[in-house]
Amino acid sequence: MSMIRHGYVAGPLLGLLWALVIATTVAVAFSFATGGAFRPGGIGSALLGAGLGALAVAAPRLAGPVGLVLGAALALTPLAPVVTGADVAVWLALLAGGTMGAATGWPIAAMMAECRTGALTRHEFEGAVIRFLTGFGYIFFTAIVAIPFYVMVMTSLKNQSELIRNPLDFSIDLSKGWDLFRSYSELFGQFNFGSYLWTSFLVSVLTVAITLLFAVPGAYAVARLRFTGRAAISRSILLIYMVPMIVLALPIYIAFSMLGLRNSIFGIVMIYPVTTIPVALYMLQGYFRGLPAEIEEAGLMDGLSRLAVIWKITLPLSMPAMASVSLYVFMIAWNEFLLAFMLLDDPSKFTLTRGIAALNSSEIPRQHLMAGSVIATVPIMALFLGLERFMTKGLTAGSVKG
Amino acid sequence: MTAQTPRRGPVPLDHSKGRNAPAPRPPKGRNPLERREARLAWGLLLPTIAAVTLVVVLPLMAIFWISVKPVGLADLRPPAPIASEDLRGRPEAVGDDATLRYRLRNSSQDQPITGVVLTDTLPEGLEIGELDPRCALDGLALTCDLGDFEGGHRETIEIPVTIGQAFADAGMALPDSPPGLTGRASNVLTSDEFTLDNFARIFDGGEFWGVLWVTLVYTVFGTIGALLFGLFAALLLDKSFKGQGVLRGLYLFPYVAPVIAVAFTWIILFDPFSGSANALLIQMGVTTEAINFFGQRPLALIMVILFEVWRYFPLSFLFILARMQSIDSDMFEAADMDGASPFQQFWYLSMPQLLGILSVLFLLRFIWTFNKFDDIFLLTGGNAGTRTLTVNVYEQAFAVSNIGAGAAVAVVIFGCLLAFSFLFFRFISQEEGL
Incomplete structure (x- = not known):
């Protein structure tokens, strides 16, 4: 075990592992970008990685450039780190090899930065391992998150026959111009997605408004006022938060069928807020508790009533929390699928998620399904990226005190 | 917390702590301010509690109720009597004979409906012939007490009529008002039938x-x-x-x-x-x-x-x-x-x-x-x-x-x-x- 903590053992070992990671990454990235046949060369990349790892310990400055040159030079030999199919252009193969070599050389030099040629201290060795794991983590998480979204967007820009011919080819033919967006124009033109978008937006905004209207007074009462049963209420909120939707959906479906509320936006707007009120109440009361009570007491002393205190002091102070709660509730309402799926059958009243569910049939080409998914995803993503600060805070602040 | 009851007039200061005055005791129960605070709290929580009860607690209870009921998807539509009326005999002029026909059925194939009553307002200008014994006519209002319908029951009530001038003037057509039909059906959701x-x-x-x-x-x-x-x-x-x-x-x-x-x-x-x-x-x-x-x-x-x-x-x-x-x-x-x-x-x-x-x-x-x-x-x-x-x-x-x-x-x-x-x-x- 102590053998491994030796510069000339740790370097090549980490280099080998890193090279395999990079070779796979480069092969997948090039396949997805060009549609050509790329695959990691096991022996080639292992040898290259081990060599570069040793070089990184001996002469860290050289590892990067040597990796770039060696990777490209080996590209067309049997020892290629990234093996290419016969139909791949030579310059692409060289590019893939060079990229792989460079992406192995420089990082491995950085990983082994503190390591010398001889025996390493535990500190130096673990530092190198952690830098390796960090690099691997970035690549791994970015890949698993980015690939599905990349596939979603690119599939929506292609057509059925292209997709069947080569499922790996996500390259875009820019010469088609606006024709690339045909799925989108068909969705908005023939499938009424404009109206779904509007319905979803309306339902989500109304849900946010109604939720806040109910949750703000409730949260204030639980956070600030003293009354018997406060602890019980506080706990039941959490408990209700945990009741699965499918359990409630069944009786709601029956009741709505009998009352004739199915297929109505009114029914949906009635149900959605109730599913979000407990969450909102819980998040808000956590925030209200954190506000200094002295300011409110000063207001009370100056003759304001409780309600005026809430309106004039507490609410202005808790704007950030209100923003994050609104954003979170909007997200829940926008993404809600189960209730919309069960309660809405009339295509003129679909929300976006229900509309996408209706696209899932064998007669409708799948680029339409993906285009619909993109239409549903983009607004919530844009909103979320713009207000990410609030989102992160809102999710963590109230829900579980850390 | 001290009570902020408004004070009227000067308050006598009690310097003689002890001998005659009773010893100060902590207040028993809740003082008015605490009660007011609790009332306000419940008031603020009331909308939430009401809404949550309506959409979470009631359905939860309903789930328990339904779980011991033999309910299928089809039972969500309770059995109901259905009626349709038409005028037969192709009357063309005043004085022609025709038949006013009501076709009635039970929408359910297996559930009975009890106490079925047919009500309808007859159009003006029809001379009514002999009525079915279960029916009665009061002015233009027709009421038929039809008793019970078994599951899948169908029947027809026919009333012979003679066309009058007023009906012919109105275009020889029955008015759009559909006949009313009521009856009591047992709904499996509300019945006292339980099963495990x-x-x-x-x-x-x-x-x-x-x-x-x-x-x-x-x-x-x-x-x-x-x-x-x-x-x-x-x-x-x-x-x-x-x-x-x-x-x-x-x-x-x-x-x-x-x-x-x-x-x-x-x-x-x-x-x-x-x-x-x-x-x-x-x-x-x-x-x-x-x-x-x-x-x-x-x-x-x-x-x-x-x-x-x-x-x-x-x-x-x-x-x-x-x-x-x-x-x-x-x-x-x-x-x-x-x-x-x-x-x-x-x-x-x-x-x-x-x-x-x-x-x-x-x-x-x-x-x-x-x-x-x-x-x-x-x-x-x-x-x-x-x-x-x-x-x-x-x-x-x-x-x-x-x-x-x-x-x-x-x-x-x-x-x-x-x-x-x-x-x-x-x-x-x-x-x-x-």
Whole structure:
């Protein structure tokens, strides 16, 4: 075990592992970008990685450039780190090899930065391992998150026959111009997605408004006022938060069928807020508790009533929390699928998620399904990226005190 | 807290503490101010409590009620008598004879309807012939007391009429007012008929235990996987560097995107015939023929667990990151001086501090994963060995059209949930001081 903590053992070992990671990454990235046949060369990349790892310990400055040159030079030999199919252009193969070599050389030099040629201290060795794991983590998480979204967007820009011919080819033919967006124009033109978008937006905004209207007074009462049963209420909120939707959906479906509320936006707007009120109440009361009570007491002393205190002091102070709660509730309402799926059958009243569910049939080409998914995803993503600060805070602040 | 009762007039100061005056005692019960505060609190909470009762507590009670009822999907429409009227005999002029016909039936094939009454307003200008003995005419108002209709009962009432001038002037057509028909039908939802068949049905055979097993495997591995991935991601982002914000935003994508969008993306990505994942695996030589990721046991279960991990690791990572950033960094510097290696620092310093949030997250995520419906429903529809309890509710109620059995599964879910929450509160109360 102590053998491994030796510069000339740790370097090549980490280099080998890193090279395999990079070779796979480069092969997948090039396949997805060009549609050509790329695959990691096991022996080639292992040898290259081990060599570069040793070089990184001996002469860290050289590892990067040597990796770039060696990777490209080996590209067309049997020892290629990234093996290419016969139909791949030579310059692409060289590019893939060079990229792989460079992406192995420089990082491995950085990983082994503190390591010398001889025996390493535990500190130096673990530092190198952690830098390796960090690099691997970035690549791994970015890949698993980015690939599905990349596939979603690119599939929506292609057509059925292209997709069947080569499922790996996500390259875009820019010469088609606006024709690339045909799925989108068909969705908005023939499938009424404009109206779904509007319905979803309306339902989500109304849900946010109604939720806040109910949750703000409730949260204030639980956070600030003293009354018997406060602890019980506080706990039941959490408990209700945990009741699965499918359990409630069944009786709601029956009741709505009998009352004739199915297929109505009114029914949906009635149900959605109730599913979000407990969450909102819980998040808000956590925030209200954190506000200094002295300011409110000063207001009370100056003759304001409780309600005026809430309106004039507490609410202005808790704007950030209100923003994050609104954003979170909007997200829940926008993404809600189960209730919309069960309660809405009339295509003129679909929300976006229900509309996408209706696209899932064998007669409708799948680029339409993906285009619909993109239409549903983009607004919530844009909103979320713009207000990410609030989102992160809102999710963590109230829900579980850390 | 002291009472702020308004004082009238000068208040005599009592300097003679002791002898004659009674000793001051703490107030008994609640003073008016406390009562007012409590009233205000309940007032503020009332809308929420009312709404939640209406949409959560009532349905929960309904679930228990329905679970002991023999209800099918078709029973949601209670049996009702249906009537239609028409004028037969093709009358063409004043004085022609015709027949006013009412066709009546019971909409249900097996449920009786009692006390059926037909009411209708006859059009002006018809000379009415002999009436059916069960009917009576008062002016233009026709009332027929028809008694009981058995299931699937049909009958016709015919009234001979002669066309008068007023009717001919009105265009020889019956007015648009439909005849009224009322009757009492027993609705299975409100009847006093109870059965334990639903529970017997769902516990019968090996299926239920299979479903329970799948649910537990899905929940345990989904929860632990999401936590481990979240911990790993949080460790990556727990340092400031350029692009940290971008990466953090990117890593939250799976959680923020609509479930239906990402579920369909996964289905298309892993499609056995033209999915990119299969094409990639074949090209890399991992497999020689396409894998049906969502269609074969036990791979489908593994895939839905991976989806769950993928979709919910952002949530764990947010919470863990928030906790990590609140850990005092002095401690690590001190440990560094003492020669603790990075792994030792993580294991002996960070982990004990993260244990609280990790266990809370575990419990929360465990319950939510247990409750999860959309993901599996969209990915596999509960096929190929991925049917969990929640999917089973839908399956029983809508695919098999047995609402009662679906409700029985829901009751089982609710029972499990109560057990978990009990654990949760016992544990969280210590952890969080809630």
